Amino acid sequence: MNATPPRLDRKSPSELLLVAALATLLIATPWLLRLRGSPLVGRPAPDLNFLVLANGGALSDEGLLSIQALRGRPVLLDFWATWCDPCRREAPIVDAAARKWGNRGLVVLGVSTDAPTQADPGEFARRQGLSYPIVRDPSGRASGAYAVDALPTLVLVSRSGTIVAVRTGVTDGDELDRLIREVL
Amino acid sequence: MLGKTERRLAIVILVTAIVPLAVAMWFAYSLLSYASSFWLPEVALELDRGIDLYKDYVRAIKDDMKHQTDAIVGDEPLRESAKQHDADACARALAVLFPRYPQLVSLAVEDGGRVLGARDRGRPLDDAAERKLEVRRGLFADGVGPSVLATFAFDRRYERELEQAGFGRERYGQVERERTHVYAGYFEAFAALLGITAVVTVALGLLLARGTTRRIERLANAIDQVAAGNLEVRVPVTGSDELTELARVFNRMLGEMQQSRARIEYLQRIGAWQEMAQRLAHEIKNPVTPIQLAVQECHRKYVGDDPRFRALLDTTLEIVEEEVGTLRRLVGNFSSFARLPHVELRTASLRDFLRECSQQLGHLGAEVAEDGSEEAIVVQDLDVRWEVPDDPMLVAIDRQMLRRVLVNLVRNAVEAIRATSPDIGNGARRGQVVVRAGVSGSAVSLFVEDDGPGVPEAARERVFDPYFTTKSDGTGLGLAIVKKIVVEHNGTIKAEQSSRLGGASFVVTLPLPHPLPIAVARDDSPSRPSIGR
Numbered sequence: 003m004n005a006t007p008p009r010l011d012r013k014s015p016s017e018l019l020l021v022a023a024l025a026t027l028l029i030a031t032p033w034l035l036r037l038r039g040s041p042l043v044g045r046p047a048p049d050l051n052f053l054v055l056a057n058g059g060a061l062s063d064e065g066l067l068s069i070q071a072l073r074g075r076p077v078l079l080d081f082w083a084t085w086c087d088p089c090r091r092e093a094p095i096v097d098a099a100a101r102k103w104g105n106r107g108l109v110v111l112g113v114s115t116d117a118p119t120q121a122d123p124g125e126f127a128r129r130q131g132l133s134y135p136i137v138r139d140p141s142g143r144a145s146g147a148y149a150v151d152a153l154p155t156l157v158l159v160s161r162s163g164t165i166v167a168v169r170t171g172v173t174d175g176d177e178l179d180r181l182i183r184e185v186l
Numbered sequence: 187m188l189g190k191t192e193r194r195l196a197i198v199i200l201v202t203a204i205v206p207l208a209v210a211m212w213f214a215y216s217l218l219s220y221a222s223s224f225w226l227p228e229v230a231l232e233l234d235r236g237i238d239l240y241k242d243y244v245r246a247i248k249d250d251m252k253h254q255t256d257a258i259v260g261d262e263p264l265r266e267s268a269k270q271h272d273a274d275a276c277a278r279a280l281a282v283l284f285p286r287y288p289q290l291v292s293l294a295v296e297d298g299g300r301v302l303g304a305r306d307r308g309r310p311l312d313d314a315a316e317r318k319l320e321v322r323r324g325l326f327a328d329g330v331g332p333s334v335l336a337t338f339a340f341d342r343r344y345e346r347e348l349e350q351a352g353f354g355r356e357r358y359g360q361v362e363r364e365r366t367h368v369y370a371g372y373f374e375a376f377a378a379l380l381g382i383t384a385v386v387t388v389a390l391g392l393l394l395a396r397g398t399t400r401r402i403e404r405l406a407n408a409i410d411q412v413a414a415g416n417l418e419v420r421v422p423v424t425g426s427d428e429l430t431e432l433a434r435v436f437n438r439m440l441g442e443m444q445q446s447r448a449r450i451e452y453l454q455r456i457g458a459w460q461e462m463a464q465r466l467a468h469e470i471k472n473p474v475t476p477i478q479l480a481v482q483e484c485h486r487k488y489v490g491d492d493p494r495f496r497a498l499l500d501t502t503l504e505i506v507e508e509e510v511g512t513l514r515r516l517v518g519n520f521s522s523f524a525r526l527p528h529v530e531l532r533t534a535s536l537r538d539f540l541r542e543c544s545q546q547l548g549h550l551g552a553e554v555a556e557d558g559s560e561e562a563i564v565v566q567d568l569d570v571r572w573e574v575p576d577d578p579m580l581v582a583i584d585r586q587m588l589r590r591v592l593v594n595l596v597r598n599a600v601e602a603i604r605a606t607s608p609d610i611g612n613g614a615r616r617g618q619v620v621v622r623a624g625v626s627g628s629a630v631s632l633f634v635e636d637d638g639p640g641v642p643e644a645a646r647e648r649v650f651d652p653y654f655t656t657k658s659d660g661t662g663l664g665l666a667i668v669k670k671i672v673v674e675h676n677g678t679i680k681a682e683q684s685s686r687l688g689g690a691s692f693v694v695t696l697p698l699p700h701p702l703p704i705a706v707a708r709d710d711s712p713s714r715p716s717i718g719r
Binding site for chain 1: 200204381384385400403404407408411416418419420421422423424437441444
């Protein structure tokens with residue numbers, strides 16, 4: 003029959019502290035992950051499926067094309083958009099590379115970042131006489147996976163599926179040839 | 187690289203989640219402390235006292251039964267009948283005594299093993315509701331001889347109630363012992379719940395903000411590249427919110443920056459060329475006249491009659507005069523290029539301007555020579571067609587200078603056709619030139635097309651460079667002048683292959699007066715049909 007008021011358990015405030023620490027860790031996780039994953043070069047190319055809009059040819063499987071299926075061949079990904087002037091200037095350079103190195107195994111993919119309601123990249127490519135396959139990345143999944151912050155961006159993937167070079171802005175033909183020769 | 191915005195956002199969310207939670211925790215703590223201070227120890231005391239009272243009461247009832255037995259034993263007629271061993275008298279005495287005590291079940295007088303007399307209430311003891319309480323007393327003080335056995339019925343209700351009171355007290359004690367743990371448990375559960383809420387809030391908030399912060403980060407990365415001097419990049423335009431607009435405006439701004447940078451660079455370069463042309467013209471012009479005069483003097487002063495020498499002099503004079511003429515024309519071209527006036531832009535209707543030009547140039551074939559003098563070239567062997575739309579097309583132009591652009595482009599086309607297709611004679615047409623205009627997006631385009639040989643793809647950039655020419659007698663200044671004038675109009679010019687006529691197509695693009703930047707950015711949206719033309 004003791005009349006003293008009960009003492010609350012001392013453990014509770016420390017428990018709260020633990021929860022706060024947990025929350026902090028949770029917040030910090032994305033940064034930690036991103037810090038580790040910043041350089042794209044040297045990492046395996048993320049596998050993605052694309053919807054083919056033009057020039058799919060033998061590469062396209064029922065209108066779809068996956069990076070995984072191109073393993074064993076060097077791949078040049080050209081992230082572009084129809085409204086992007088520098089991309090339009092770069093397109094003939096990329097097309098020349100595609101024609102020049104195509105018989106040596108190089109696969110060039112023009113990854114259009116246009117929204118589906120915007121202009122038709124396939125039509126644009128046909129009008130410009132581009133020979134390489136044009137695929138669509140409307141939801142930005144590919145741009146996200148390949149950390150494409152600006153257009154145009156070229157990503158060169160080796161035969162073993164490793165990213166060997168990333169170039170942003172208009173890359174001139176000589177530089178592109180030099181890069182491609184390294185992966186052939 | 188590190189998402190500063192994201193970090194700040196996380197801190198803000200965490201603080202906004204933690205502050206009310208901390209207040210709630212403090213509130214819960216004080217509430218529980220307050221509640222625990224309301225525990226009254228008197229309640230336990232009173233409960234204990236009640237139980238004791240009850241026990242006393244039960245004991246009193248039992249004592250009362252013993253006293254009743256004592257009273258029965260003290261009854262004189264009963265004692266007398268027992269003493270006499272008179273069964274009849276005993277029965278009579280019992281009959282008198284029995285009704286006096288309602289709690290009695292049976293009453294018997296025994297002597298050794300023999301029952302002298304007995305009486306009961308007529309119904310047996312109900313075991314469920316009553317408990318038997320037997321009291322035996324000797325009738326006489328020595329303890330031997332007859333005795334009375336009184337059997338009472340004790341109501342079990344009292345017993346049960348006492349038992350329940352005991353249980354209640356026990357439970358109360360238990361609760362009192364455990365309440366500290368119970369309160370602490372509540373508090374812990376509350377704390378855990380609030381902690382989970384905080385974590386979930388922050389995680390959810392970050393998840394929702396992630397899309398936006400990621401796009402801001404991309405924009406920042408692109409701006410970094412621009413800051414490093416690379417204007418050849420564009421920000422991906424995604425979604426449909428303020429950031430999308432920002433990306434569009436930013437892209438448009440990049441385009442304009444790139445254009446104006448190219449324009450400034452071009453004008454600087456052409457300025458250097460102009461200066462050089464000026465010097466060259468000056469250096470050539472000065473000695474030309476004395477050379478010509480000296481040779482003319484030699485030719486005139488010769489009075490000899492050597493026909494071979496006369497012939498030599500004639501030829502020399504002819505050659506020198508011809509070459510001096512060429513040099514003079516070159517010098518004229520150079521200084522005209524060097525002294526090319528700056529354009530003075532005034533808003534005018536391009537339609538009216540083109541109609542005027544077509545009347546002046548189209549039919550008469552009058553053209554302005556590179557040195558600025560009017561030179562009539564008959565273009566009867568060619569079709570020059572003007573396709574002027576009804577749209578007034580208000581743009582800022584310098585009429586004189588733009589006229590020069592048109593004249594140069596048309597003459598270029600005419601000369602290209604003449605250089606390649608032979609003159610059949612009989613007034614047959616050797617080719618055609620089409621001048622047309624139209625609005626596309628936020629610009630007006632002027633086309634000068636022909637069915638000549640066209641411009642080779644490799645030369646399409648270089649044709650506008652000064653002193654670059656494909657003609658045997660050209661100075662390579664015509665298109666350079668054209669480009670300078672167009673650039674000073676804030677426009678662009680490019681050489682393409684004409685899709686209509688198959689020959690060359692020179693496209694002059696002049697900007698329409700500027701609408702508001704945001705509206706332009708919207709207008710610049712990729713759905714515009716002018717892409718690639």
